Amino acid sequence: MAKHTIAVEGMSCDHCKKAVETAVQENKDVVSVVATPAEDIVDVELSNDAALEDVKQRIYDIGYDVK
Template structure:
């Protein structure tokens, strides 16, 4: 299991938080995703044998947010 902190632009509310966390936890291999709105990032615990940073980046961007 690995942990990655991903910086995200464009999140400003609880809906943003829920959208990003849901998009990430729906990926096979992601066990937890915790958004910190004030810091503008998400901490993700994942199995790097099942999911890549690119998959996580795509899932975030599909929700309308930019990965820094």
């Protein structure tokens, strides 16, 4: 398992937080996810590091910029 911090631009409220967390949790390798809009970050713990790119793509697909 590994923890990753992803820089995400465009999150501004609790709705954004929930949307990102819900999208990321759809990946079966996600152990935990916490989006922090005030800091423009998403902390994610994965059981398989290969899932990181999929997680980033899921965030991008719902309309946020992944850095």
